[in-house]
Amino acid sequence: MSENEVKSEPGRVLTEADSGLHSGAATSADQSNCPGRKVMSEPLHYQSLISVAKQLRLKELSARALTEHMLARIDALDGELLSYATVTPELARAQADRAEEEIRAGRYRGVLHGVPVAIKDLCYTAGIRTMGGLKVRQHFVPEFDATVVRKLEEAGAVLLGKLNLTEGALSAYNPQFPIPKNPWGKELWAGVSSSGSGVAVAAGLCFAAIGTDTGGSIRYPAMANGVTGLKPTYGRVSRHGVLALAESLDHVGPMARSVADVVALYNGIAGYDENDQTSLNLEDAQIAEPAATNLTGLRLGVDAEWFSHGTDPGLLASLEQAIDVFRALGMECVPVEMPREGPMDYRNLWLPLTGYEAYRAHRETFPTREADYGGYLANVLRMGMQMTEEEYAAAAEQRIEFSARFEVALSEVDAVICPSGGMVFAVNAHAQQGDAEAMKEVVKHFQGQFTIPADLAGTPTLSLPCGFNDQQQPYVMQLMGSKFAEATLCQIGHAYQSETDWHHRHPDY
Numbered sequence: 193m194s195e196n197e198v199k200s201e202p203g204r205v206l207t208e209a210d211s212g213l214h215s216g217a218a219t220s221a222d223q224s225n226c227p228g229r230k231v232m233s234e235p236l237h238y239q240s241l242i243s244v245a246k247q248l249r250l251k252e253l254s255a256r257a258l259t260e261h262m263l264a265r266i267d268a269l270d271g272e273l274l275s276y277a278t279v280t281p282e283l284a285r286a287q288a289d290r291a292e293e294e295i296r297a298g299r300y301r302g303v304l305h306g307v308p309v310a311i312k313d314l315c316y317t318a319g320i321r322t323m324g325g326l327k328v329r330q331h332f333v334p335e336f337d338a339t340v341v342r343k344l345e346e347a348g349a350v351l352l353g354k355l356n357l358t359e360g361a362l363s364a365y366n367p368q369f370p371i372p373k374n375p376w377g378k379e380l381w382a383g384v385s386s387s388g389s390g391v392a393v394a395a396g397l398c399f400a401a402i403g404t405d406t407g408g409s410i411r412y413p414a415m416a417n418g419v420t421g422l423k424p425t426y427g428r429v430s431r432h433g434v435l436a437l438a439e440s441l442d443h444v445g446p447m448a449r450s451v452a453d454v455v456a457l458y459n460g461i462a463g464y465d466e467n468d469q470t471s472l473n474l475e476d477a478q479i480a481e482p483a484a485t486n487l488t489g490l491r492l493g494v495d496a497e498w499f500s501h502g503t504d505p506g507l508l509a510s511l512e513q514a515i516d517v518f519r520a521l522g523m524e525c526v527p528v529e530m531p532r533e534g535p536m537d538y539r540n541l542w543l544p545l546t547g548y549e550a551y552r553a554h555r556e557t558f559p560t561r562e563a564d565y566g567g568y569l570a571n572v573l574r575m576g577m578q579m580t581e582e583e584y585a586a587a588a589e590q591r592i593e594f595s596a597r598f599e600v601a602l603s604e605v606d607a608v609i610c611p612s613g614g615m616v617f618a619v620n621a622h623a624q625q626g627d628a629e630a631m632k633e634v635v636k637h638f639q640g641q642f643t644i645p646a647d648l649a650g651t652p653t654l655s656l657p658c659g660f661n662d663q664q665q666p667y668v669m670q671l672m673g674s675k676f677a678e679a680t681l682c683q684i685g686h687a688y689q690s691e692t693d694w695h696h697r698h699p700d701y
Contacts, residue, residue, distance in 0.1 A: 240450055324435040406438055420689075422678065437553065
């Protein structure tokens, strides 16, 4: 990597001469102009997945040494950040040793071979507890791996451990479970429900992580922690062995520090699975490794009135700067008109669907063990228990009608730009544990109009950093696309990241 320090003004487009980004060199940040770490070259734990994969393949880096480095970092920092529910050092070392032996013998499996990653503690791991943030699952040890876990093992990845999340992947934590701390500020919200995934990626405690998204749970923690996240088309990634929140809305996807890294992890977990009846049996699930290129011929949908309503002014300015970057990259920016329902309208459509399906996912333990549930999840399950089939069918009909309108708007362009769920904010433990009064302060910050629609419709989204405010809090934008548009979204996002350096800014850990 280049040893030449790069300084950049916030929001300025980098040139190839400025940063060496096109040659794969690391960038650095001038702390007088922007938040985060000022570095001559990125330390090992903040290097990209793609970079360490290349070093592993070329035998310039030992899988065991890399794994020991990451385990030591977790040991030193995660007692404060609380991103991991379970660390798996023995498994990680065994997988690293096997990867190292195979790579030395010329049996290289691919870009994930020997790379330390982590998974949300919603995914089954044979012989390793899978709690899902639930007290009723506190001692549950599965007998088999989730499909995504099996695929990662087959790809040769190294599993560092399981990551914390909200209770049952809803919006609040069980009072007896830890709340991950945002590395950009301990008082800041870390997002829901894949909060541990967002924190671990942002703080350099893994090179990529698995998250899930039912109403925004990849996009909220991507936004809060300033990382990149891909919510694939529903059915692209198997849900087999993943504890359900609402099975018709649950998506599984990758989180990392760059689009290229997200693509690498996505390719490792995507594809048809006969064990999941909602899995899509399509041959084109993989995404080609993104290459920096201009975006001439692609159309970016802009609905300024829609994405500006209730949006933080600084984030709004960053979105407008991002639009300028896309325009400079050759995209045609065209007006679109997105559905105009408000955040509460979306929530009122999404919540009955979620509650009804969540209750059915928890029938073995609710209401028989209701005392072991946090109040927020218990209330939602109780609502779902009281719903009739007719009420659920009516909500499903509303979903179909809305999704059709949403997909029509998406079909007019290659991507639509908007916030990734809003702006990070300060929050206290009472609110995060679902206290009814304190929770109001959290909910008012949710911009559900930018997260819920793509889960209702099952369409893909890509979240990526696009700036910071004066308080060293990240801004993150979202690109929405039509079904099966993952590759196009990643092409657009990678081109943006090839010309800017927001994704290279790291918290001071």
